[in-house]
Amino acid sequence: MDTDLEFLDEVESFLSAESLPRVVTPCKTVQNCQVFTFPSQDIAQHDGKSYSMDKNLLDVSTEEPQRKDDRRKRYRVRVKSEKQELKRMEKDLTRKKQQIIDRREGRDTIARTDVMLSKSFWQDVAIQQRENREQAETEQKRLMDAVQSQASYIENLCAIISERSSTSNAYALENQKWRRLKSSDAYLFEAFIQEAxxxxxxxxxxxxxxxxxxxxxxxxxxxxxxxxxxxxxxxxxxxxxxxxxxxxxxxxxxxxxxxxxxxxxxxxxxxxxxxxxxxxxxxxxxxxxxxxxxxxxxxxxxxxxxxxxxxxxxxxxxxxxxxxxxxxxxxxxxxxxxxxxxxxxxxxxxxxxxxxxxxxxxxxxxxxxxxxxxxxxxxxxxxxxxxxxxxxxxxxxxxxxx
CATH class of the missing domain: 3.30.530.20 (START domain)
Structure with a gap:
C-alpha cells in the first residue's frame, strides 16, 4: 500500500507542474513568411520584363499554409483531449489515494466493515454458532430418543395384536406394555382404533x-x-x-x-x-x-x-x-x-x-x-x-x- 501511495504522490506532483510545453504558432499569412526570389541575373534574362510567378507555383505556395493550419488544429484538439484525460485521471487517482488513506486511518469505513473488523463481532458470531450447535445436538438427541421410543411402541403394539389374535379375552394389557404405550398419544389412539x-x-x-x-x-x-x-x-x-x-x-x-x-x-x-x-x-x-x-x-x-x-x-x-x-x-x-x-x-x-x-x-x-x-x-x-x-x-x- 505504501508503494501505491508513493506512486500516486509522484503522479500528483507531475500533474501539478507545467504539463504541456508552449507551442510556437506558425505564421498565418504569406507576407509574414520568407519568399524565395530568383537572383537578379536570372531576371535580367527575361528581356527586362518583371518576373511573374507561374500560376501553379502560386497554388503550391497557397496550399502549404493551409495544410499547416489543419495540422495545428488537429494538434490542438489532441492536446486538449489528452489534457482533459490527464485531469480526469488526476481526479480519480486523487480520490483513490484519499480512500486508501481514509480506510487505513478508519475515517471512511462502512458500517459492515467496522463490524467485521471489531473483535466483539467475531465473539458474538462464535457464541451464536456454539449455541446453534448445542441446539442442534439437543434436537438430535431428542429425535434419537423419539426414534428408539417409537421402535419400542411398534414392537409392543405388534406383540399386543399378536396376543389378541390368539385369545378370546383382551380386556387388559400387560403392565410394562401399557407403561410404554401410554406415553405416546399417536400409538394409544392407533391401538384404541384397532381395539374398537x-x-x-x-x-x-x-x-x-x-x-x-x-x-x-x-x-x-x-x-x-x-x-x-x-x-x-x-x-x-x-x-x-x-x-x-x-x-x-x-x-x-x-x-x-x-x-x-x-x-x-x-x-x-x-x-x-x-x-x-x-x-x-x-x-x-x-x-x-x-x-x-x-x-x-x-x-x-x-x-x-x-x-x-x-x-x-x-x-x-x-x-x-x-x-x-x-x-x-x-x-x-x-x-x-x-x-x-x-x-x-x-x-x-x-x-x-x-x-x-x-x-x-x-x-x-x-x-x-x-x-x-x-x-x-x-x-x-x-x-x-x-x-x-x-x-x-x-x-x-x-x-x-x-
Missing part, C-alpha cells in the same frame, strides 16, 4: 353375555365381574331405552354427541386417522379441587361409527390417566352403543348400552386407599356429568322435533 374394530366384531357376543335381550327398558343393570382369563375385576353397566325419535335423527344426534363439546380444558384433536368421517379421537383434562390442591385426570377418547343395514353401532374406547397424586391410577373403558329402529318404527328408536371399565394398575404405583377412593369418586362424578349432558341434549332434541 376388534370389539365391534364381538358386539353380539357381548350383548348375549350381559343379557341385553332380557334387560328391562329404562333400567340400568350394574355388576362387578372378574375376567376368567386375566383374573382382573371390572365393572359392567347395561342400559336399554327407547327414544321417541326417528332412527336417522337419533343416529345423527348420538354421533354429534361423541364430540363432547363441553370438555374443552387442554383439549386436543387427533386427526391422523384413515376414516375421518367415522372416527373421532381426542384428549382433554378433567380437574377437581381436592382440599387445598387440585387433582387432574387426562382422558383420551376414541369413538368409531359402524352403520350396517338398519343398525348403527358406536364403539367408545376411553383411557383415563391419573396425574399428580393419582399417578399410576389408570382406567380402561370400552362402551358398545347400538341404535336400531323399533319393530314398530312409529314408537321410535331402541338404544342399547354396555360399558365395561377395568383398572390398569402399575406395580410402580404407590397409592393409599383414600387416594384410590378419591380417584374412583372423581370418575363417578365425570360419568354423572356426561349423563346430565346426554339428558339435556335429548330434551333439546325433543323440543326441536315437536
Amino acid at each position: 374394530d376388534y370389539y365391534y366384531a364381538r358386539i353380539d357376543e357381548v350383548f348375549a353375555d350381559c343379557g341385553m335381550t332380557s334387560q328391562l327398558m329404562t333400567e340400568i343393570h350394574s355388576v362387578r365381574r372378574t375376567s376368567p382369563d386375566t383374573r382382573i375385576e371390572y365393572a359392567q353397566h347395561v342400559h336399554k331405552i327407547i327414544l321417541p325419535f326417528r332412527f336417522e335423527a337419533t343416529c345423527k344426534f348420538m354421533w354429534e354427541g361423541t364430540n363432547v363439546p363441553y370438555r374443552q380444558h387442554a383439549r386436543e384433536i387427533y386427526s391422523n386417522v384413515e376414516d375421518v368421517v367415522n372416527t373421532r379421537a381426542m384428549k382433554f383434562r378433567l380437574k377437581k379441587a381436592l382440599g387445598n390442591s387440585t387433582v387432574s385426570i387426562l382422558k383420551r377418547v376414541v369413538a368409531r361409527r359402524y352403520l350396517v343395514d338398519k343398525r348403527m353401532v358406536i364403539m367408545f374406547k376411553t383411557f383415563s390417566e391419573g396425574e399428580g397424586i393419582f399417578s399410576g391410577l389408570d382406567t380402561d373403558e370400552t362402551v358398545w352403543c347400538s341404535i336400531r329402529p323399533c319393530e314398530d318404527e312409529s314408537r321410535g328408536t331402541v338404544m342399547e348400552f354396555c360399558a365395561r371399565t377395568l383398572p390398569v394398575l402399575f406395580q410402580s404405583a404407590c397409592t393409599t386407599d383414600s387416594t384410590l377412593k378419591e380417584y374412583q369418586g372423581m370418575l363417578e362424578d365425570v360419568s354423572k356429568e356426561d349423563e346430565q349432558e346426554l339428558v339435556s341434549s335429548l330434551q333439546r332434541l325433543a323440543i326441536n322435533s315437536t
Whole structure:
C-alpha cells in the first residue's frame, strides 16, 4: 500500500507542474513568411520584363499554409483531449489515494466493515454458532430418543395384536406394555382404533353375555365381574331405552354427541386417522379441587361409527390417566352403543348400552386407599356429568322435533 501511495504522490506532483510545453504558432499569412526570389541575373534574362510567378507555383505556395493550419488544429484538439484525460485521471487517482488513506486511518469505513473488523463481532458470531450447535445436538438427541421410543411402541403394539389374535379375552394389557404405550398419544389412539374394530366384531357376543335381550327398558343393570382369563375385576353397566325419535335423527344426534363439546380444558384433536368421517379421537383434562390442591385426570377418547343395514353401532374406547397424586391410577373403558329402529318404527328408536371399565394398575404405583377412593369418586362424578349432558341434549332434541 505504501508503494501505491508513493506512486500516486509522484503522479500528483507531475500533474501539478507545467504539463504541456508552449507551442510556437506558425505564421498565418504569406507576407509574414520568407519568399524565395530568383537572383537578379536570372531576371535580367527575361528581356527586362518583371518576373511573374507561374500560376501553379502560386497554388503550391497557397496550399502549404493551409495544410499547416489543419495540422495545428488537429494538434490542438489532441492536446486538449489528452489534457482533459490527464485531469480526469488526476481526479480519480486523487480520490483513490484519499480512500486508501481514509480506510487505513478508519475515517471512511462502512458500517459492515467496522463490524467485521471489531473483535466483539467475531465473539458474538462464535457464541451464536456454539449455541446453534448445542441446539442442534439437543434436537438430535431428542429425535434419537423419539426414534428408539417409537421402535419400542411398534414392537409392543405388534406383540399386543399378536396376543389378541390368539385369545378370546383382551380386556387388559400387560403392565410394562401399557407403561410404554401410554406415553405416546399417536400409538394409544392407533391401538384404541384397532381395539374398537376388534370389539365391534364381538358386539353380539357381548350383548348375549350381559343379557341385553332380557334387560328391562329404562333400567340400568350394574355388576362387578372378574375376567376368567386375566383374573382382573371390572365393572359392567347395561342400559336399554327407547327414544321417541326417528332412527336417522337419533343416529345423527348420538354421533354429534361423541364430540363432547363441553370438555374443552387442554383439549386436543387427533386427526391422523384413515376414516375421518367415522372416527373421532381426542384428549382433554378433567380437574377437581381436592382440599387445598387440585387433582387432574387426562382422558383420551376414541369413538368409531359402524352403520350396517338398519343398525348403527358406536364403539367408545376411553383411557383415563391419573396425574399428580393419582399417578399410576389408570382406567380402561370400552362402551358398545347400538341404535336400531323399533319393530314398530312409529314408537321410535331402541338404544342399547354396555360399558365395561377395568383398572390398569402399575406395580410402580404407590397409592393409599383414600387416594384410590378419591380417584374412583372423581370418575363417578365425570360419568354423572356426561349423563346430565346426554339428558339435556335429548330434551333439546325433543323440543326441536315437536
